[in-house]
Amino acid sequence: MKRIFSIILLTAISYIACLAQDKPKPMELLDKICVLLSQGTGVSGQFTATTFQGTVPQNTTSGFMKMMGQKYVLKTPDMTVWYDGKKQWTLIAGTDEVNVTVPTLAELSQSSPSSYLTLYKQGYKLSVKGTTLRNRKAWEVTMKAKKNTQQPSQVIVTIDSQTNHPMCIRVKYRNDWSRISINNLRTNNKLKNQDFEFPAKEYPGVEIININ
Numbered sequence: 001m002k003r004i005f006s007i008i009l010l011t012a013i014s015y016i017a018c019l020a021q022d023k024p025k026p027m028e029l030l031d032k033i034c035v036l037l038s039q040g041t042g043v044s045g046q047f048t049a050t051t052f053q054g055t056v057p058q059n060t061t062s063g064f065m066k067m068m069g070q071k072y073v074l075k076t077p078d079m080t081v082w083y084d085g086k087k088q089w090t091l092i093a094g095t096d097e098v099n100v101t102v103p104t105l106a107e108l109s110q111s112s113p114s115s116y117l118t119l120y121k122q123g124y125k126l127s128v129k130g131t132t133l134r135n136r137k138a139w140e141v142t143m144k145a146k147k148n149t150q151q152p153s154q155v156i157v158t159i160d161s162q163t164n165h166p167m168c169i170r171v172k173y174r175n176d177w178s179r180i181s182i183n184n185l186r187t188n189n190k191l192k193n194q195d196f197e198f199p200a201k202e203y204p205g206v207e208i209i210n211i212n
Contacts, residue, residue, distance in 0.1 A: 026126035026141050042068035042191035046184050052177040066189065071196035082198050089198035089208075097207040098198055119143065123150055130161075133168060137161045 044066035051058045063076035074081045082089040083103075091098040120126060124143040131140040143155040154172040159165065169180040200208065 024128060024139065026128040026143075027120070030120045030126070030141070041187060042066060042189040044186050044189050044191075045182055048181045048183075050179045050181075052179070054175060055177075066191060066195065068189075068191045068196070071193070073196055082196055084193065084196040087197075091198070091203070091206070096205060097209050098203070099209050099211050100198070101211045119155070123147060124155075131158065133158050136167070138167060 044064070046062070046064055048060065048062045050060045061076045061078065063074065065075070066073050070083075070085045072081075072083050078093055080091045080093075086102060088101050088103050089098050090101070120143050123146045125146055127142045127144075129140050129142075131138050138161050139159045141157045141159065143157075145151070145153045152171050152173050154170075156168075156170040157166060158168040160167050165185045166182045169182070171178045171180075198208070200206070
């Protein structure tokens, strides 16, 4: 589940201003998304995530996400996670308690979407090519690790060339892949800081437990 959550950040990485008539430079495209997220308008959307063992599908989950800068909310049928840039609240479906933690940098690298913001600047070879997905023209941005020991070893982001919205994200860890299909991505959400904090009033009777 942490791996699924962490690769959702690539939703934002793939939301870039590419021009249909020219082949864009991958570094410039990924730089633009960092600027987009730092503006504070936020992005939101729906996703379906599938993990693979080799090429065999193992687990699939669908959910909703919203992000603004380093802050995020991720909601699936199994759990909901809020992160306000410092504290993280995790509510497991069907329980009456929410766990509050202050994640370390190592923990955030596994669970936080923002852990991928600078991934492409950390020893990855970038390339881009035109492709077609769901009968739509798209750009496919590939990030390949320069070192054999580096993980993830490969990331592939497919972006609709007309709407500039991400359509699919694939991440390779060793020999296994994870795939995120994204739908209904929205920008300019006018999100507020409190949107990324646990809304206690909406969950009466739920006990807040501080882990740290």
